[in-house]
Amino acid sequence: MDTTSIKAFGTEAADAALGEMDIKRRKVTDKDVEIDILYCGVCHSDLHFARNDWGFSVYPVVPGHEIVGKVKAVGEGVSKYKAGDIVAVGCLVDSCRTCNNCENDLEQYCPEWVGTYGGHDKHLDLPTYGGYSESIVVDEHFVLSVPENLDLAGVAPILCAGITTWSPLRHWNVGKDSKVAVVGLGGLGHMAIKLADALGAHVTLFSRSKNKIQDAMDLGADAVVISTNEDEMAAVQGQFDVIIDTVPYVHDVNPYIGTLNTNGTLVLVGYLGPLDPMLNSVPMIMGRKKVAGSLIGGIAETQELLDFCGEHNITSDIEVIDIQDINKAYERMLKSDVHYRFVIDMASL
Secondary structure (H helix, E strand, O other): OOEEEEEEEEEOOOOOOOEEEEEEEEOOOOOEEEEEEEEEEEOHHHHHHHOOOOOOOOOOEOOOOOEEEEEEEEOOOOOOOOOOOEEEEOOEEEOOOOOHHHHOOOHHHOOOOEEOOOOEEOOOOEEOOOOOEOEEEEEHHHOEEOOOOOOHHHHHHHHOHHHHHHHHHHHOOOOOOOEEEEEOOOHHHHHHHHHHHHOOOEEEEEEOOHHHHHHHHHHOOOEEEEOOOHHHHHHOOOOEEEEEEOOOOOOOOHHHHOOEEEEEEEEEOOOOOOOOOOOOOHHHHHHOOEEEEOOOOOHHHHHHHHHHHHHHOOOOOEEEEEHHHHHHHHHHHHOOOOOOEEEEEHHHO
C-alpha cells in the first residue's frame, strides 16, 4: 500500500521523553478521510500508554485520541465529508462492523475494536498512531462532524473526557428529574458536571477539597459535599440516582454506595483495576444498588454528544500548549495541575 511520511511527536520507550519523529500514514483509500490535525487533547491515557503503565504498549508510541482537524482529501467512496470540512476523531478508528455490538452502535465494546493509537492498522500491518501528528487517515465511519459554533480547541477533550461521561449519563437515562453526583473534579469530572447540568439534572460534586467548591458551582453543580466530612456525607444518604466516579486511581468507593437511592448506580469511569478495599455488599443488597463500569461511547453516541454540545454551547475548559511542552504537561497532569484539560495546538509541530 502507498504511504506518506509525516511529522509526529512520540516515544520509542517507556522511560524516554516524547520527541519529534517521522511516521507512516496510508494514502487515502476508497472510504478514507485524510485530516490535517488542528488540535489534539491530552488524556491521562496518553501518559499511561506512553509510559507502559498498563503493560501492553507497543513502541514507537504516538499518543492522542482527542482530535479536531480539517479535511484535506477524501476517497472516491466517501459521501459524508469533503475537503475543508471541520471534523473530529475520538478513541476508535476501526472495528469489525459485524458483531452484535457494532450492529447496535456499540463499537467501543467490539472485541476487535482498533484504538486511534496502540491498535493494529490492518492496512499497513503496523501499530496505529494517534493525534500528536500533522495528519491522520481514518475510515469515514469513524469520523465525526463538529458544530460550527464551538471553539475548536475546546471541542477536542469532548472526544474522550466528554463521551466517557456522556455515555453513562445517557445509558442510565439522566434527565430533568435526576439526582446525579460526580466524584472528583478533573478532566472527566468537570465534563460530567457540565453535561449532567445541561441535561437538567440536580448535580452534586463529591470532593475532598473545599477549594473545589466555587469551581464546581461555576461549572453547573448545585451542591458540593466534602466526602471526608461525616456530617455532610450523612446528610446525603439515599439521595442519588446515578454517581459518576471519575477518580483515576484506586480508592474506597464504599462511602458513596450509601448515598445512592434504591436502584441507584455508581458508575466507574476513571479507574481501571482491582478495588481496595473490597466492596461491602450489604448496602447494595439492602437497596438493590449497583456498581457498574462504562467505557467511551460508540460513533453514533459520540456524534449525538457533539450535536448536544453544539446546541448548549458546551466545550471543555482547557489550557492550550505547544507540542514541545508535552513532557512538562505530563508531569503537571500527575500533580493535577491543569484546569481541566491540556490541548495541543498542532500548528506548533
